[in-house]
Amino acid sequence: MGQRFIEQLWDHPWFELSSLAASERSAGKKYREAARWRLENELPAEVGDMKVVNVDPKEVQADVVFSALPADEAKKAEAEFAKAGFAVASNASAYRFDPDVPLMIPECNADHLGLVEVQQKKRGWDGYIVTNPNCTTIMFALALKPLMPMEIQRVIVASMQAVSGAGYEGVPSMAILGNIIPFISGEEEKVEREAQKILGTFDGDRIVDAPFDVSASCHRVPVMDGHTEAVWVEMAKNPTPAEVREAFLNFNPGLSDLPTEPKRPIIVRDEVDRPQPRLDRNAGKGMAVSVGRIREGIRFIAMGHNTIRGAAGASVLNAELLSKKGML
C-alpha cells in the first residue's frame, strides 16, 4: 500500500514527494534499504535514495500527509499530524466513522468537505483529517451514486477480493492457490456501514446517513489485483436494467479535471462477460470502476483496482480535491 502511494505520487503534476515516514524499524534508512520494492514499475532512483523519517510531525515537511497506517497506529498518529497543522488524507479506518470526519469519494460527496470546519472547531486542530473508504466499499458505493434518485432501499454485495488487499504478507499462497476463502476479518462490518455515510447528506453540521441497508459477504479469491463485486440493489422506483445503464452512462460528477480523476469514473461494459479484473482493473489508470451485466433485480457487477481506486489513488484524489478547493 505504501508502495502504491509512492507510485501514485512520484510523478504527480501537483504534489511532490517530500518525506517518507515509517516505523522506528525503518526510520533512518534509505527507502530502498528499508523496504523491498514489489511493484512492476521500477522504483525511481531518487525515491530509493530518500531517507525514511519517523512518523512524527516534527520530522515531516509537507502540505498534505498520506496515511496507510494500521488502524490502531493511525488513531494516534493522524491526530498528532492534524493537531500540528497538517492536512491528513487517510486510507486507514480509524476515523472513518467519527461524525466530524469526512469519508470521501470525490465523485460522490465533495460537499462533505464542509465537515472539516466542524472538525477543526470541535477539536481545536490547525490541520484536519479526511478519510477514504475501504477498498470494497468504493467500487459499489461509486456505482450507487447515480442510482440515488431511484431511492435505494437495500443493497446486497458479494465480493470476490484480490489478495493485494491484504498486503504483501497478508494471504499465504497455501491458503489461496486454487481456493476461495469466504472470510475477510472485519471487512463485512466496514462495508455495511460506509456507503450510507458516503452517500448521506451534509446538513451543515453533520452527515445524515443515506436510508438504505447493506448486507455483505466478502470472499478472497486467487486474483492479484481487482475486486469484483456482485451487487443487488432494491430501489423504490424500481428501474429497469436499461434505466440503470442509462444512469451509469450519464453520471458526471462535475469535478474539474483533478489529475487522478478518470475521464469516466464509471465505465459501462456491454459485453456479456465483463468486467473482469485482468482486463479492466487498469481502466482509467486504475481509477475507473467498471460495471456490467446489468440485469433484472437490479443486479450488476462492479469491479475496480483495489490498491489504486480502492486505496492509494482514493487518498490522492481526496488530496487533489483539497488542493483544488484551496484547503492545503
Added chain:
Amino acid sequence: MGQRFIEQLWDHPWFELSSLAASERSAGKKYREAARWRLENELPAEVGDMKVVNVDPKEVQADVVFSALPADEAKKAEAEFAKAGFAVASNASAYRFDPDVPLMIPECNADHLGLVEVQQKKRGWDGYIVTNPNCTTIMFALALKPLMPMEIQRVIVASMQAVSGAGYEGVPSMAILGNIIPFISGEEEKVEREAQKILGTFDGDRIVDAPFDVSASCHRVPVMDGHTEAVWVEMAKNPTPAEVREAFLNFNPGLSDLPTEPKRPIIVRDEVDRPQPRLDRNAGKGMAVSVGRIREGIRFIAMGHNTIRGAAGASVLNAELLSKKGML
C-alpha cells in the same frame, strides 16, 4: 463428467459398469483409446479395455443408464432409452422442467419419484427418465431443505464456480488464471428455476413449485473443483442464525443407507473461514454439502464438489434410490 461417472461406478457395491456409450467418433474403440483419462485416480485396466458402443439402446446392456450428454443430444437419446425400457438417470438439463419428469435430490424430494408413473402413463414408455439438477443448484437447494419450515420467501445466490464445471476444454487458462469471469452461459436461468421444483410438493399428479424467488449471479473462479456459494435467504419466520444452524445440524433426510449417501448431507463448519473448496470439497467422499458463516440476514456459505455431489454422484445417488425402491 463421463470420467467422474466411471469413477463413481467402477467399484460400486450395487451397480456394475456394463456398457460405455459415446458418439460415433469414439464408438468401436477401447475406452482408453477413445478418451484421455484426466483424473487423479488411475483408470482401472478392465474399464480401459471396455469397448465403447454407440448411444443406441440396442447396443447397451443395463438396468439403468447414466447420461452426461449435452442438452440437445440428451433430448433425443434419453427418450429413446426410456422408450426402450431403460431407467435413465440423467445429469443433462433437457428434461428437468418437463412436468412429468422428476428433478431429484434424494435428500430433498424422494417422494417426487411418484412422477415416474405419471410419466410412463403419459408417454407410453416402458422405462423412464429421472434428472438431477445443475451443479450450482444442488449445493444451495440441499441447504434450503431444512429451512423450508421457516417459510422461505426469497433466495439470492452469488456463486464462485470451479472450472471443472465447464468440462475439460471449457475454460481456457488464458481466460481464468488470476481472473474472475462474471458470466456462465445459461447458468443463472437454470439456477433460478430448479430449486422451486426440487423443493416443491408432489400432489399425486404434478409438482407444485415452492413459493419463493431465486436471484442468482454466477461467476467462474480459478478453482479446480468445488462450487462456493454466498446465499441470502429471506424467511417469513425470521429465524436467528443459531436457529438456522440448528436446522442444518438436525437435518436427517431419512434415507436408508444408500451407498453414495454421505453420513451427513449437510456439514456445519463453525470455523470462521470455512467451508473452503480445497479443504472441504471431498467431505463425505465429495457428496456432502458444507455450510458455514451463518450470519444475520440470513446469510451463509454453501460449498460442495461440483462434479461429484453436483453431477455424477447426484445421478448415481438417484439411481441408488431407484434401486432401493425396486424401480430398476
Added chain:
Amino acid sequence: MGQRFIEQLWDHPWFELSSLAASERSAGKKYREAARWRLENELPAEVGDMKVVNVDPKEVQADVVFSALPADEAKKAEAEFAKAGFAVASNASAYRFDPDVPLMIPECNADHLGLVEVQQKKRGWDGYIVTNPNCTTIMFALALKPLMPMEIQRVIVASMQAVSGAGYEGVPSMAILGNIIPFISGEEEKVEREAQKILGTFDGDRIVDAPFDVSASCHRVPVMDGHTEAVWVEMAKNPTPAEVREAFLNFNPGLSDLPTEPKRPIIVRDEVDRPQPRLDRNAGKGMAVSVGRIREGIRFIAMGHNTIRGAAGASVLNAELLSKKGML
C-alpha cells in the same frame, strides 16, 4: 498472437496497419466481429472497423506482411506473398530452417539479411521471407550472443513457459491450474536447432551453424505471460560468473534506434530472486530479456515476454531492420 501484432503496430511510428488478413471464416467481416479481443489494452475503434480480407496477395495492400499463421498454412501462403513481391516477416516455423531464409534476432545477426539476396536469386521471388525464432529460443539465444567470444560448447535449457505461448484456447485451465505440464509438442526440437543458426556465421552464401549443442526440457507453468528459462552454458574459456555478468552488461548490438528496440536488450538483475515473469516481463516494453542469478556452472536465469519479445515484437523488430536497411 495476431492480437499482439495489432497491438505492436497500431501506433507504430514507421508502419501503418493497412490490411488484416485471416482465414475464410473471418474474411469479409469487420475485425471486431471476426475476433474477440483478449488483451488489456482496448482495441482502437478504427482497427475494429477494418474489414478482414483473405490471406491472398491480391487482397492485401502493404510493403511488409506479418505472418502468425500455423506452420502448414504458412508454408503455402508466405511463399505466395514473397513471390508476389511482399517482404514477409514471419513468426511461423515453416521456413526457419530453409538454408536461404534468415532466422533473425536483430541484436544477434543483422548481417544474416545478406541471405535475402541468395533467397531471391534461388527462388526467383520479387519479395522474400525473413523469420524470427520460437519464443523460447529468443530468450536464451539473445543472452548467448555476448558469450560467443567465450566459446560456447554446450547449452542446457529448462524452460518454464507461459500459457499465452499456446494461443487463447491452447491450454485448458483444467490442465494447468496448480499444475506443471512437462511437455510442449514440438518445442524442444525447435529450441535445440534454432540458436546455432541464429548465432552462426553468414559466409556470403549460407549460414555456418555455431558449433555448440543445445539440450532442452520444456515445461508449461501457470503463468500468463513471460517465459522463464534456467540456462547452463559450458564454455571453453571457462569464464567466472562475474565475467559473464560483465559481458551481459557490456552487450551493445550496435543497431541504431529501431523503434521497437529496447534501450538495453539484456537487463541484468542483481537481486537474489529476479528475474520474475510478473515483475520483469514488461521491461523495455516487453522487448528486453532480463537475466539474473549468474552462478558458477555457468548457470543463469533468462526471462522475457513470450508474445512480445518472443513473437509479435520479434517480427516487428525484424521489419524495422528491413526498413532501416532500405529493403522495404
Added chain:
Amino acid sequence: MGQRFIEQLWDHPWFELSSLAASERSAGKKYREAARWRLENELPAEVGDMKVVNVDPKEVQADVVFSALPADEAKKAEAEFAKAGFAVASNASAYRFDPDVPLMIPECNADHLGLVEVQQKKRGWDGYIVTNPNCTTIMFALALKPLMPMEIQRVIVASMQAVSGAGYEGVPSMAILGNIIPFISGEEEKVEREAQKILGTFDGDRIVDAPFDVSASCHRVPVMDGHTEAVWVEMAKNPTPAEVREAFLNFNPGLSDLPTEPKRPIIVRDEVDRPQPRLDRNAGKGMAVSVGRIREGIRFIAMGHNTIRGAAGASVLNAELLSKKGML
C-alpha cells in the same frame, strides 16, 4: 510439516503417536488450540485433544522422535534427545552432513544405518540421529539409484517446487500467483551435496561419496504440492533412453514391506506429458516418485510429493526401517 507428520502417524500400523512437542508458545495447550489445522483430512479428535509438551527429552515418552524443527533449533534439540536415548528421525538439515550421521533414503542406502554404531561410539550417546534429505534431493536421488551401475558422472537438475515446501506462511500469494520465483534460499547448496552422500558407499566407518557432480537451479512455482524436476544425467556407460527406462522398471530396493513403502518406489509414466504434480503426486500414497519423458541426453522428469515422500513420509519410512532392523 508437523501436520504431515501427524497425518502419517495417526493411524500408523506400527507406531502410536504418544507425544507432541513444540516451542514454549504452544506447550501446555491442547494441540487443536496450539495449531490451526491446514490439511484436507480432518484432524482426529483424540490428536486434537493431546496436550502439547516442550521440546524436552524429559517431557516426551517415545521410542522414536520425529523432528521437523528449523535447522538451528534442531542442532541443539536433536542432540539432547539422542543423548537421552531416543532414536531421532529427523527431517531437519542440521546433521545431514555430519560424517557419523546417516542421510537416508531406505530404498537407496539402508546399509548406511551402520553409521549409527559409529555415531554412538564417537558421541557417547545412548540414542542416535538418522536424517532424511531435502525434499528436492529425494526425488532425483531415488531416480538415480538404479542408474548407478551406468556410472553417473554429472547431474543437472532444474526444479519446479511447490509452495508447501516453504511452510504455510512461507510463500506469500502476492509473490507467486501467476509467477515464478527463480530462487529458494539455501536450496541449491543442499541439493548439490546430498545425493553424493546418499548414493555413496559405507565402508564400515564412514561414507565415501558417490563420484559425480550435481548442478541445480531451484524455482518456486504456483503449485500446492509436488516437486517437478527436469534432470540431466551424464553416464560413462552412455545408456539409451530405453535402457534407462528398463533400469527404472527393474528397480527393486529389496526392502521387506515397510508400511509406508510404496509398492513401486519409482513409477515409469509412458504418456508423453507425465508425470504432472496434480495427477501423480499421490501415487503410492504420496511415497512413489514418478518419472517420465526419458529422452536422449539422458534427460527425464522426476516428480514426487514434497511434504510426504520429500519430508514427513521420508522420516517415517526411515523410522520403519529402524524398527524392522530392531534398532528402536
